Amino acid sequence: MGLQQVSFAVCDIQSAQALQQRLRAKDLVVGLHPCGSLGEDLITAIADSDPALLMVSCCIMGRPWAPVQFPRQPLSQLGQDLEICLPRSALKMANLWAPGAVPEEKIVTRLALRWLLAARGWHNESQAPDCTSLTPSMRGVTRSHLKAGFASVARRALELRSLTDASPEELGQALRWGQEVSVLYRRLELLTPLIGEVAEVAVNLDRARRLEEADRLTLLGRMFPKASSPRNLAIYAQPRLPRRSKKVQHQQREMQYLQNLRHAHGGEAQAAKAGER
Numbered sequence: 001m002g003l004q005q006v007s008f009a010v011c012d013i014q015s016a017q018a019l020q021q022r023l024r025a026k027d028l029v030v031g032l033h034p035c036g037s038l039g040e041d042l043i044t045a046i047a048d049s050d051p052a053l054l055m056v057s058c059c060i061m062g063r064p065w066a067p068v069q070f071p072r073q074p075l076s077q078l079g080q081d082l083e084i085c086l087p088r089s090a091l092k093m094a095n096l097w098a099p100g101a102v103p104e105e106k107i108v109t110r111l112a113l114r115w116l117l118a119a120r121g122w123h124n125e126s127q128a129p130d131c132t133s134l135t136p137s138m139r140g141v142t143r144s145h146l147k148a149g150f151a152s153v154a155r156r157a158l159e160l161r162s163l164t165d166a167s168p169e170e171l172g173q174a175l176r177w178g179q180e181v182s183v184l185y186r187r188l189e190l191l192t193p194l195i196g197e198v199a200e201v202a203v204n205l206d207r208a209r210r211l212e213e214a215d216r217l218t219l220l221g222r223m224f225p226k227a228s229s230p231r232n233l234a235i236y237a238q239p240r241l242p243r244r245s246k247k248v249q250h251q252q253r254e255m256q257y258l259q260n261l262r263h264a265h266g267g268e269a270q271a272a273k274a275g276e277r
Contacts, residue, residue, distance in 0.1 A: 025050040026051070029055075031053070086203065094197070115173070222234070
């Protein structure tokens with residue numbers, strides 16, 4: 001590509017020292033959607049080193065490869081003093097929220113699957129294959145299963161949990177329950193973006209505060225429109241510039257005052273010459 005000064009390296013950011021050893025003072029670390037605990041690891045590594053950081057957080061609920069402890073414990077000292085520990089239910093709202101309407105059939109399918117699994121005695125979704133934040137987990141269920149209908153989705157979900165296929169009667173009961181509850185579910189979903197956004201802002205404020213406590217100049221704001229991505233809260237942090245001494249500040253004010261006087265007198269002299277002419 002002709003970029004001779006660019007190099008690539010593999011580094012495990014879960015080890016703060018491993019990342020710090022590769023960074024230099026004027027580097028900019030960019031974290032684009034680090035999931036779950038990876039965002040915490042990145043903040044911790046940067047807080048104890050010199051480079052700047054630009055990070056857009058993602059999946060604060062966590063992922064199988066970046067799990068988050070429940071309730072989430074604050075990183076910053078201020079968060080610890082205020083005891084801001086977010087429960088799983090609040091973090092889950094941030095993961096579930098996304099712009100745009102969710103098709104009714106998808107909601108009914110998930111609710112029907114929830115009823116079916118509960119009827120089979122499957123209540124602890126943390127045991128699901130590669131479980132994520134969603135309940136019930138749809139991991140392993142592909143688009144082809146969804147297109148084929150609920151029977152195909154149910155067969156695949158039960159297979160992943162080593163459960164036997166559902167009977168037509170079970171499938172019918174599950175679908176009827178999903179259709180009845182979906183109306184109530186849609187009303188309750190009106191709260192999801194409100195709770196989810198508050199939870200996401202709280203996590204990012206805690207992360208930003210951790211960097212401020214490490215004497216970093218830190219900013220938090222929207223990186224791009226929500227229509228592009230619901231995960232758009234960006235944290236920017238850089239080392240603070242050395243503070244100027246009072247003597248230096250006084251000298252600089254005097255210099256500025258003298259420059260202003262010079263410009264003012266220069267303007268008056270030019271006006272006088274123009275009047276003489």
